[in-house]
Amino acid sequence: MNPIQVSNLTVAYDRKPVLQEVTFQMPEGKLIGVVGPNGAGKSTLIKAILGLVPKASGSVEIYGKSYRTQRKLVGYVPQRGSVDWDFPTNALDVVLMGRYGHVGWFRRPGKKDTAIAMQALDKVGMKEYADRQISQLSGGQQQRVFLARALAQDATVYFMDEPFVGVDAATEKAIISLLNELKAQGKTVLVVHHDLQTVKEYFDWTLLLNKQKIALGPTEEVFTVENLQKTYGGRLAFLDSQVSPSYVVQP
Amino acid sequence: MFNDLILTLQDANTQWVLFGTILLGVASGVLGSFALLRKQSLIGDAMAHAALPGICLAFLLYGTKSIGWFLVGAALSGLLATYFIQVIINHSRIKEDTAIGLVLSVFFGFGIVLLTKIAQSENGNQSGLDDFIFGQAASLVGNDVRVISGVAVVLLIVTWLLFKELKLFTFDRQFAQGIGLPTGLLNGLLMALIVSAVVIGLQAVGVILMAAMLITPAISARYWTDRLDRMVIVAGTIGALSGMLGTLLSSMANRLPTGPVIVLSATVIFLISLIFAPNRGLVSKGLKLYRIRKIVARETVLQTMYDLSEEASITNKKLLFSKEELLTRRKMAVRKLDSNLKRLEKEGYVQRKEDLWYLTESGGYEAHEIVLNNRLFEIYTMYEMKFASLQFATNDVWDYKHIGSSTLHELEQLMAVHERTPKLEPKYFGEGETLRKKKSSQRAEKRKKEVKSL
Amino acid sequence: MSYGTWIMLTGSLVGVSCGIIGCFLILRKMAMLADAISHTVLLGIVLAYLVSHSLEGIYMLVGAGIIGLLTAFLVQVLHSSGVQSDAAIGVVFTSLFAFGVILLSAFAGKVHLDVNHALMGEITFIPWNTLTIGGMDLGPSAVWMLGTVLIINLILIFLFYKEIKISSFDPAMATAIGIPVMFIHYLLMSMVSITTVASFDSVGAILVVAMLIVPGATAYLLTDKLLAMLIISAVIGVISAIGGYYAALVWNISISGSMASIAGLIFAATFILSPRYGLLSKLLARKSLITE
Ligand SMILES: Nc1ncnc2c1ncn2[C@@H]1O[C@H](COP(=O)(O)OP(=O)(O)OP(=O)(O)O)[C@@H](O)[C@H]1O
Numbered sequence: 001m002n003p004i005q006v007s008n009l010t011v012a013y014d015r016k017p018v019l020q021e022v023t024f025q026m027p028e029g030k031l032i033g034v035v036g037p038n039g040a041g042k043s044t045l046i047k048a049i050l051g052l053v054p055k056a057s058g059s060v061e062i063y064g065k066s067y068r069t070q071r072k073l074v075g076y077v078p079q080r081g082s083v084d085w086d087f088p089t090n091a092l093d094v095v096l097m098g099r100y101g102h103v104g105w106f107r108r109p110g111k112k113d114t115a116i117a118m119q120a121l122d123k124v125g126m127k128e129y130a131d132r133q134i135s136q137l138s139g140g141q142q143q144r145v146f147l148a149r150a151l152a153q154d155a156t157v158y159f160m161d162e163p164f165v166g167v168d169a170a171t172e173k174a175i176i177s178l179l180n181e182l183k184a185q186g187k188t189v190l191v192v193h194h195d196l197q198t199v200k201e202y203f204d205w206t207l208l209l210n211k212q213k214i215a216l217g218p219t220e221e222v223f224t225v226e227n228l229q230k231t232y233g234g235r236l237a238f239l240d241s242q243v244s245p246s247y248v249v250q251p
Numbered sequence: 252m253f254n255d256l257i258l259t260l261q262d263a264n265t266q267w268v269l270f271g272t273i274l275l276g277v278a279s280g281v282l283g284s285f286a287l288l289r290k291q292s293l294i295g296d297a298m299a300h301a302a303l304p305g306i307c308l309a310f311l312l313y314g315t316k317s318i319g320w321f322l323v324g325a326a327l328s329g330l331l332a333t334y335f336i337q338v339i340i341n342h343s344r345i346k347e348d349t350a351i352g353l354v355l356s357v358f359f360g361f362g363i364v365l366l367t368k369i370a371q372s373e374n375g376n377q378s379g380l381d382d383f384i385f386g387q388a389a390s391l392v393g394n395d396v397r398v399i400s401g402v403a404v405v406l407l408i409v410t411w412l413l414f415k416e417l418k419l420f421t422f423d424r425q426f427a428q429g430i431g432l433p434t435g436l437l438n439g440l441l442m443a444l445i446v447s448a449v450v451i452g453l454q455a456v457g458v459i460l461m462a463a464m465l466i467t468p469a470i471s472a473r474y475w476t477d478r479l480d481r482m483v484i485v486a487g488t489i490g491a492l493s494g495m496l497g498t499l500l501s502s503m504a505n506r507l508p509t510g511p512v513i514v515l516s517a518t519v520i521f522l523i524s525l526i527f528a529p530n531r532g533l534v535s536k537g538l539k540l541y542r543i544r545k546i547v548a549r550e551t552v553l554q555t556m557y558d559l560s561e562e563a564s565i566t567n568k569k570l571l572f573s574k575e576e577l578l579t580r581r582k583m584a585v586r587k588l589d590s591n592l593k594r595l596e597k598e599g600y601v602q603r604k605e606d607l608w609y610l611t612e613s614g615g616y617e618a619h620e621i622v623l624n625n626r627l628f629e630i631y632t633m634y635e636m637k638f639a640s641l642q643f644a645t646n647d648v649w650d651y652k653h654i655g656s657s658t659l660h661e662l663e664q665l666m667a668v669h670e671r672t673p674k675l676e677p678k679y680f681g682e683g684e685t686l687r688k689k690k691s692s693q694r695a696e697k698r699k700k701e702v703k704s705l
Numbered sequence: 706m707s708y709g710t711w712i713m714l715t716g717s718l719v720g721v722s723c724g725i726i727g728c729f730l731i732l733r734k735m736a737m738l739a740d741a742i743s744h745t746v747l748l749g750i751v752l753a754y755l756v757s758h759s760l761e762g763i764y765m766l767v768g769a770g771i772i773g774l775l776t777a778f779l780v781q782v783l784h785s786s787g788v789q790s791d792a793a794i795g796v797v798f799t800s801l802f803a804f805g806v807i808l809l810s811a812f813a814g815k816v817h818l819d820v821n822h823a824l825m826g827e828i829t830f831i832p833w834n835t836l837t838i839g840g841m842d843l844g845p846s847a848v849w850m851l852g853t854v855l856i857i858n859l860i861l862i863f864l865f866y867k868e869i870k871i872s873s874f875d876p877a878m879a880t881a882i883g884i885p886v887m888f889i890h891y892l893l894m895s896m897v898s899i900t901t902v903a904s905f906d907s908v909g910a911i912l913v914v915a916m917l918i919v920p921g922a923t924a925y926l927l928t929d930k931l932l933a934m935l936i937i938s939a940v941i942g943v944i945s946a947i948g949g950y951y952a953a954l955v956w957n958i959s960i961s962g963s964m965a966s967i968a969g970l971i972f973a974a975t976f977i978l979s980p981r982y983g984l985l986s987k988l989l990a991r992k993s994l995i996t997e
Pocket residue numbers: 013014018036037038039040041042043044045
């Protein structure tokens with residue numbers, strides 16, 4: 001069964017649709033990059049899948065069932081800056097929040113949950129910062145904490161909105177190897193990504209998105225000049241010149 | 252009732268009070284508009300509460316009730332409170348709403364402390380300071396009204412003189428700074444103006460409800476216009492109306508306190524604006540939504556028929572579809588689909604063969620138009636930046652016929668790149684060239700009218 | 706117990722109840738909504754009296770609870786129909802409060818409620834208004850009412866602690882993992898309403914706001930842990946109450962007013978002197994950097 005099945009999804013904040021009749025299905029156990037220009041609706045796609053914005057029409061299924069019944073299977077890393085960094089809480093506490101969905105009503109996260117959270121922090125290399133108030137972390141460190149929180153959710157399908165923003169190159173590589181590890185465990189990871197240079201290197205599959213699905217498939221098949229042109233319109237400088245860059249798949 | 256009104260109006264004291272509350276309403280409506288647009292409505296609330304200790308201190312220092320000193324004391328402590336709020340926000344992690352609530356409640360608490368102190372002193376009993384909490388317009392005497400009106404007139408004149416600068420500053424502080432306006436000074440001036448509007452209202456409306464005089468007329472005015480100059484005028488008028496209604500009602504029904512009645516009058520005007528204002532009011536919005544829904548539902552059915560026809564024609568199938576097929580292609584309430592199909596049948600755009608539906612010749616035209624229009628819109632949203640020159644506001648109705656031919660050509664080319672060009676030419680659904688042209692232009696006219704009527 | 710002890714106990718219960726809830730209000734940026742609710746409960750109390758013809762605590766709690774939720778609901782409705790949130794709060798609370806005052810004066814003969822009393826409270830009378838069951842004097846009824854409300858609040862916070870925490874910190878995440886964020890919002894608003902009404906008799910509606918906001922804001926400058934913030938805030942509430950009582954005794958002034966003023970002084974001191982987020986420590990840190 002497909003981990004993610006989106007059918008005819010249309011989302012509109014006001015009258016203008018942000019996503020238009022998007023239909024696709026993701027294969028299991030793949031690392032999938034979502035690429036598209038600013039405002040293409042990448043974040044909106046993830047939010048609509050997670051039920052954070054209302055759908056105008058269409059449906060979303062996680063492993064064949066509606067998201068509501070499959071919540072525990074899903075982990076989410078939001079685009080940065082959506083929380084109050086002055087909130088009185090430390091890094092470990094934030095990661096522990098990833099366990100709340102599993103703990104259920106009226107109960108506290110226990111020792112096991114704390115252990116899982118510590119392990120997640122360790123994986124992103126932030127163990128020493130467990131006690132740090134979150135506003136005293138750098139942007140990249142904050143990003144890693146949120147990644148750790150998603151890891152602690154122990155999900156089967158992950159949605160990450162630009163996890164590489166504000167992290168240095170070494171961290172980016174570390175995160176990617178972490179994501180590959182998840183993939184090796186049979187998990188499906190969908191990552192919104194901005195850097196076209198690294199798409200071919202990082203992702204097995206690519207979803208090109210601009211209000212509608214432009215293309216979806218194995219990266220070597222869909223990451224072509226033609227598709228990029230369709231996605232980005234006239235906005236990529238190199239597309240105007242005749243030379244196609246090396247990082248795009250050649251026909 | 253009417254006689255009561257005449258009687259009330261003949262009373263000299265009521266005339267004074269009426270004059271005062273009307274001017275007060277104008278001033279607070281005008282300055283409230285600026286506070287509202289700067290998202291600082293609740294600072295007015297803090298200023299009003301914070302005025303209490305200032306008034307008490309003025310009384311303690313001066314010894315008797317004096318409107319002039321009260322206003323000075325109230326204004327100074329109101330400004331001090333505003334300053335504290337800014338300091339707390341700028342120099343700590345505390346956010347604006349907490350800072351406002353904190354300063355407001357502490358100042359008010361301190362004011363209460365001073366009030367009890369005054370009540371114990373010899374001349375405390377006739378001080379009438381309690382009036383400031385709920386306001387007691389009836390207690391206004393001629394001298395009070397003269398001072399209040401004087402201040403109100405000065406406020407209005409200053410606002411009128413500096414309208415352009417204040418407007419720019421309110422709208423875009425950075426830009427105002429950029430073109431060399433003294434924004435620090437303007438900020439201080441605006442705060443001083445707002446504080447003055449607040450303090451002259453305290454005696455009539457009271458500390459607790461004064462915020463309403465700033466907020467309610469301004470937010471009501473927002474419903475009637477989009478332009479600041481008009482908004483200021485409308486807000487001033489609403490303020491005056493509330494002041495007048497409140498004063499008359501409360502002096503006719505003897506026991507009712509003036510302040511709350513003025514505030515409720517303003518609230519009623521707000522509710523009327525919220526519900527009935529053209530364009531922004533709930534009724535008008537609801538009607539618009541209803542009409543749009545109706546058009547969209549009809550277009551959706553036609554578009555779905557067209558999409559299915561397009562697919563079927565590729566595989567050379569018949570262009571006949573069941574309701575189930577339509578519903579799987581685009582989700583829709585069954586009842587809605589039924590009613591729209593019935594309507595389209597009456598219009599002669601679709602017909603049925605037993606349980607299957609198909610587009611008629613004229614339906615083919617109509618559907619083609621709609622699909623073309625929608626797909627061009629899709630392409631436009633994808634390449635929004637490129638076509639920024641179209642200046643297409645979010646709530647306008649998209650109609651490709653209004654687009655210049657070169658832009659349209661570009662859009663059509665992109666549509667072809669994305670393989671979104673409607674492939675099923677209208678002629679596919681029937682024949683008769685000349686007739687068709689005429690018909691289609693008639694239809695275009697009709698559609699234009701529909702769109703216009705929105 | 707002596708007269709003074711009862712008053713201090715009453716004040717401290719207000720301080721603890723408000724201090725704890727206030728922290729969440731501050732973190733959720735809803736301080737002004739709480740301010741609004743503390744005004745509008747007046748309407749709830751008047752309506753409850755007009756319906757039930759009794760000043761029993763339970764009717765007041767229900768009336769205030771309903772109006773408190775109505776306030777939060779109306780603000781939400783206005784906001785979602787396009788009114789900016791500060792203006793929505795302003796319009797709603799002034800309207801409901803004005804309505805309450807008008808009702809109060811229209812039925813002035815029938816309602817034994819004094820508006821000034823409602824605003825400023827009358828903690829001095831608290832010890833005389835006692836609860837007697839079966840002829841036994843159980844102490845001031847205000848203490849019982851405040852105690853009950855405090856326990857209800859503590860139980861609710863204990864039960865929903867992690868839900869309140871995550872929906873305050875990251876509402877999107879909370880929604881995504883299936884926490885009913887709106888339910889939590891209205892739960893908190895109900896707690897604000899019943900706390901306000903229970904504190905109403907003693908410190909008065911307006912000064913509840915001081916107890917709701919000031920101790921929490923002070924604690925916010927002192928710690929980075931939520932639990933610690935709750936405790937510190939409660940403690941500051943108690944200190945303000947007791948300090949306020951003694952100050953009022955010495956200078957012979959309004960007890961509730963002086964409690965708010967003491968809370969304000971504690972905040973001012975913390976704002977300047979807090980070891981972590983204080984003005985002075987920031988200044989010193991900057992100086993030491995320059996001289997290094
Ligand atoms: N809450 C909102 N209300 C109204 N419009 C919105 C809202 N959120 C997003 N939009 C609009 O929806 C469109 C898609 O936004 P979205 O955040 O999904 O883009 P994105 O692909 O994630 O862009 P980016 O690369 O900048 O993150 C944009 O045009 C944006 O202006």
